[in-house]
Amino acid sequence: MLKNLLKKIVLATFGPPVKYVISQMYIYKPVEERFQFLETMLQDAYPDEWVINERSAEEIERIKNIFDLPQDFNTGISKNDLMFRFFIQNNFSFPEAFKAYFVxxxxxxxxxxxxxxxxxxxxxxxxxxxxxxxxxxxxxxxxxxxxxxxxxxxxxxxxxxxxxxxxxxxxxxxxxxxxxxxxxxxxxxxxxxxxxxxxxxxxxxxxxxxxxxxxxxxxxxxxxxxxxxxxxxxxxxxxxxxxxxxxxxxxxxxxxxxxxxxxxxxxxxxxxxxxxxxxxxxxxxxxxxxxxxxxxxxxxxxxxxxxxxxxxxxxxxxxxxxxxxx
Incomplete structure (x- = not known):
């Protein structure tokens, strides 16, 4: 999720040398721990439910129409819902994750x-x-x-x-x-x-x-x-x-x-x-x-x-x- 995104940003910015350094076990563990610490801080700051932005709302509306779902069904997803996190951790964008969850x-x-x-x-x-x-x-x-x-x-x-x-x-x-x-x-x-x-x-x-x-x-x-x-x-x-x-x-x-x-x-x-x-x-x-x-x-x-x-x-x-x- 956010940890993976942070890694991608670091690797994209600094390139192969960082890939090599991170691959070395003596430094990999503290880097992993730091990412976990940052993600935990962000998790504590999350609202109780995942925020549905405009693009995500559009995807949800599409799914409602495709499957003829009740227009008023509750779309709130808890921040602790592992099913939603599974999609995020597998590199789905947030609109894609909402779509996948409701499908x-x-x-x-x-x-x-x-x-x-x-x-x-x-x-x-x-x-x-x-x-x-x-x-x-x-x-x-x-x-x-x-x-x-x-x-x-x-x-x-x-x-x-x-x-x-x-x-x-x-x-x-x-x-x-x-x-x-x-x-x-x-x-x-x-x-x-x-x-x-x-x-x-x-x-x-x-x-x-x-x-x-x-x-x-x-x-x-x-x-x-x-x-x-x-x-x-x-x-x-x-x-x-x-x-x-x-x-x-x-x-x-x-x-x-x-x-x-x-x-x-x-x-x-x-x-x-x-x-x-x-x-x-x-x-x-x-x-x-x-x-x-x-x-x-x-x-x-x-x-x-x-x-x-x-x-x-x-x-x-x-x-x-x-x-x-x-």
């Missing part, structure tokens, strides 16, 4: 609506709640979902309390604080639809098993649980599971609520054999789940688990939304 929101809504329609039919908006978005971050989905489901029937939960508070304030949904201990998740609500986007793709085996059990226990009898995973084929591994301690939360030192517990939150890869065995422990039969490959962000698989007999098959046509195409 990602459209992608999430498309997945949710198609899964819900397959389960409940054209009138899914009258039946797919109470709805729980678990590990919801800062509400990339919620900002659109509240225009399709009643806000008071949408529950958002995350270990990042700032993210939960942000969504409750901005979108009017219900908030549930999560924790690193699955069994501490308490609510009397039984959800018709639980969506877990990119959490199980971060959990080691023990937490994978325990969270799956806790969330499945909070399903309504007519409910569905949809969760995403990285398949081991992505890294060409013959193992059933591969857990790495790296995660995107560890790449930024300025996000106020980044997750630092490597033993609890890293990057997880699993194959279908492993997932099938895990959900079988919950009493889920082979005909009560369906796997959609590389649907979530064109990378992660989505598993949809039914408490009743499975209605899911390959008839759903999901779309992948590449913001650079718009």
């Amino acid at each position: 990602r929101s459209v992608h999430f809504l498309d997945m949710i609506s198609k899964i819900a329609e397959k389960k409940w039919g054209k009138n899914w908006q009258q039946q797919a709640y109470p709805f729980l978005d678990f590990a919801s971050g800062y509400g990339a989905l919620e900002r659109l979902l509240v225009h399709y489901l009643p806000a008071n029937q949408i529950y958002t939960s995350d270990i990042k309390k700032k993210g939960v508070d942000f969504q409750v304030e901005k979108f009017g949904v219900n908030g549930i604080y999560s924790s690193f201990t699955p069994e501490d998740f308490k609510t009397d609500v039984r959800f018709k639809f639980i969506f877990v986007g990119s959490l199980f793709s971060h959990l080691p085996e023990d937490l994978f098993t325990r969270w799956l059990k806790v969330l499945h226990n909070h399903l309504h009898e007519d409910g569905i649980l949809a969760f995403t995973v990285h398949d081991t084929s992505i890294i060409n591994s013959p193992e059933d599971t591969v857990y790495l301690t790296a995660s995107e939360d560890l790449t930024s030192n300025v996000v106020e609520d980044a997750i630092r517990k490597k033993e609890s939150y890293g990057t997880m890869y699993v194959n279908e054999k492993y997932v099938k065995n895990e959900i079988a422990k919950l009493g889920v039969a082979a005909n009560q789940y369906y796997r959609y490959e590389k649907i979530f962000c064109n990378l992660q698989d989505i598993y949809v688990v039914n408490k009743q007999a499975n209605v899911f098959d390959n008839s759903i046509t999901f779309n992948y939304y590449d913001s650079t195409k718009y």
